[in-house]
Amino acid sequence: MTQTPDDDFKIDLRSDVTVELVKHSATDSDVLFAARVSTLGEQSLDELKKDAERSKGLINYLMRDRHGSPFEHNSMTFFVSAPIFVFREFMRHRVGWSYNEESGRYRELQPVFYVPDASRKLVQQGRPGKYEFVEGTPEQHQLVGEAMEESYRQAYRTYREMLAAGVAREVARSVLPVGLYSSMYATCNARSLMHFLGLRTQHELAKVPSFPQREIEMVGEKMEAEWARLMPLTYAAFNANGRVAP
Numbered sequence: 001m002t003q004t005p006d007d008d009f010k011i012d013l014r015s016d017v018t019v020e021l022v023k024h025s026a027t028d029s030d031v032l033f034a035a036r037v038s039t040l041g042e043q044s045l046d047e048l049k050k051d052a053e054r055s056k057g058l059i060n061y062l063m064r065d066r067h068g069s070p071f072e073h074n075s076m077t078f079f080v081s082a083p084i085f086v087f088r089e090f091m092r093h094r095v096g097w098s099y100n101e102e103s104g105r106y107r108e109l110q111p112v113f114y115v116p117d118a119s120r121k122l123v124q125q126g127r128p129g130k131y132e133f134v135e136g137t138p139e140q141h142q143l144v145g146e147a148m149e150e151s152y153r154q155a156y157r158t159y160r161e162m163l164a165a166g167v168a169r170e171v172a173r174s175v176l177p178v179g180l181y182s183s184m185y186a187t188c189n190a191r192s193l194m195h196f197l198g199l200r201t202q203h204e205l206a207k208v209p210s211f212p213q214r215e216i217e218m219v220g221e222k223m224e225a226e227w228a229r230l231m232p233l234t235y236a237a238f239n240a241n242g243r244v245a246p
C-alpha cells in the first residue's frame with residue numbers, strides 16, 4: 001500500500017486474483033445419476049458407486065459424444081475478486097452462469113487496483129488472431145508500475161473529491177478505471193464451466209486453442225483447480241477429449 005502526504009486514503013496495488021469456492025453440490029455421481037435415467041429410470045446415488053470402471057467409461061462416452069446435459073445437474077458458487085476488465089470479459093458468458101457483483105451505487109468503492117507483476121508478459125507481437133506475448137524489459141515494467149499507480153491515485157482522489165462535495169456514488173464512479181478491483185459471486189455447473197475453461201485458458205491438451213487475456217485465465221485456472229477436486233472423472237474426461245465442452 002502506498003500513500004502521498006495530501007491523500008487521506010491508501011491505495012492497495014494487487015497483481016493477483018481471488019477465487020474461492022464458497023458453495024458446491026457437484027460430484028461425478030451427479031453426472032451418472034442424470035445419464036442413467038435414460039436407460040435405467042430412477043435409482044439411488046449409492047448404486048452408481050458400485051462399478052467405478054463402468055462409471056468412468058460412461059462419463060468418457062458422454063464427453064466424447066458431446067451428450068452434454070448430464071453435466072448440468074450440479075452447482076458451484078465462486079467468490080471472485082478481480083479487476084473490472086476481467087469482469088467485463090467474464091460476464092460475456094451468458095449461458096449456465098449466474099452473477100451478483102458488488103455495487104458502485106450502494107457502497108463507496110475501495111481503492112484496490114491492478115498492477116501486473118514481473119511474470120506478466122508485457123509486449124504484444126504479431127497480428128490480430130495470431131498475437132504472441134513476450135517479456136517486457138525492466139524499464140517497461142517500471143513504467144507500467146509507476147504510470148498505473150499515478151493514474152489510479154489521481155482517479156481515486158477525484159472520486160473522493162466528488163463524494164465529499166455531495167455527488168452521488170453512481171455519478172462519481174465514472175472516473176474510476178477498469179483496473180479497479182470488483183467482487184462477485186458466480187454460480188455455474190460443470191458444463192458451463194467447461195465451456196468457459198475451453199475459451200479462457202490455454203492448455204496443451206486443448207484440441208481448439210484459445211488466446212485468452214492472462215488475467216481472466218488466472219481466474220479460470222483457480223476455478224479449474226477447485227472443480228478438478230470435486231469431479232475428478234469428469235475433469236479427466238474433459239482433458240482426454242481435447243477440453244471441448246460437451
Ligand SMILES: Cc1cc2nc3c(=O)[nH]c(=O)nc-3n(C[C@H](O)[C@H](O)[C@H](O)COP(=O)(O)OP(=O)(O)OC[C@H]3O[C@@H](n4cnc5c(N)ncnc54)[C@H](O)[C@@H]3O)c2cc1C
Nearest residue numbers: 089092093094095096097192195198199200210211212213
Ligand atoms: C480469446 C477471446 C477473444 C474475444 N474477443 C472479443 C472481442 O474482441 N469482442 C467481443 O465483443 N467479444 C470477444 N470475445 C467474447 C466472445 O465473443 C464471447 O462472447 C465469449 O467468449 C462468451 O462465449 P459464448 O457466447 O460461447 O458463451 P455463452 O454466452 O455462455 O454461450 C454459450 C453457448 O450458448 C450458445 N448461445 C448463447 N447465446 C446464443 C445466441 N444468442 N445465439 C445463438 N447461440 C447462443 C452458443 O453455442 C454459445 O457458445 C472474446 C472471447 C475470447 C475467448
